[in-house]
Amino acid sequence: MSASGGTKAIVAALAANLAIAVAKFVAFLFSGSSSMLAESVHSLADSGNQGLLLLGGKKAKREATPQHPFGYGRERYIYAFLVSIVLFSVGGMFAIYEGYEKIKHPHEIEHWYWPVGVLVFAIIAETFSFRTAIKESNHTRGKQSWKDFVRHAKAPELPVVLLEDLGALVGLILALGGVGLALATGDGVWDGIGTLCIGVLLIVIAIVLAVETKSLLLGEAAGIEAVHKIEAAIVDGDTVTGIIHMRTLHLGPEELLVAAKIAVEHDDTAAEVASAIDAAEARIREAVPIARVIYLEPDIYNESEAAKGADPLASPGGPAPATEH
Secondary structure, X not given: OOHHHHHHHHHHHHHHHHHHHHHHHHHHHHHOOHHHHHHHHHHHHHHHHHHHXXXXXXXXXXXXXXXXXXXXXXXXXXXXXXXXXXXXXXXXXXXXXXXXXHHHOOOOOOOOHHHHHHHHHHHHHHHHHHHHHHHHHHHHHOOOOHHHHHHHOOOOHXXXXXXXXXXXXXXXXXXXXXXXXXXXXXXXXXXXXXXXXXXXXXXXXXXXXXXXXXXXXXXXOOOHHHHHHHHHHHOOOOOEEEEEEEXXXXXXXXXXXXXXXXXXXXXXXXXXXXXXXXXXXHHHHHHOOOEEEEEEEEEEOOHHHHHOOOXXXXXXXXXXXXXXX
């Protein structure tokens, strides 16, 4: 994912949510609708979330230091994880509390045209934001389904914005349904039920975001396509005859670490091996430009040792499937 694409989607979502948050709060003041209060807090939380994503993107651009030699690329994962926590606590739990209170102490909605008008405006604004996120995601999604894109994306910003906007649109429909039923029946309990549903929805989305960003924080390998490209780039069939084992790790959305033990012939000279490693690194970077940190360790391929299977202690992370011997 290009950083510019993610930033564009974040800015569009931020502008929409700030405008919607103000409109919803004004509607709450005039109507007393708990759905409107929950939705205004939801939009305010979303605005804060977009601010966190922008801050994370800025901090991730810092240069590497002796204390952090691999740079700060994972800052983007940390701030995306914070977004899931904010969405869960400020958005979801607050909405559930408001919904419970409104069901327990219902009251009639006043000035119905305020919440209805604001909800229609909010749906239009959120649709614009959602459309921008979809458009930017399509640049990198390829043939993946939306589910796979959210699950396997290495850059967290677009999946976060997509899920936030989707949750916001569904939440607005729930709020409109709750307000509509409350107005039609004269029973404010429906407004509380709509608010409760919004809270449950936000908590589900927050949990999905937390699970996916936790995986990125722990450290994910490169995608299958990138791994195949790296494997093909390493082996030249001359000096580098195969890959004994290999590990990849995302240091950030756009920075990949590659570590591999490569097979060379026993009679190759040190100069030949060094030259072959330099050439392999150049081929890897050409095939997968985000592979910026590369460690290649030469070794003599031993057929009898390879027949014993992968050694779990051969490298961190346990055994990897054999690629080529």
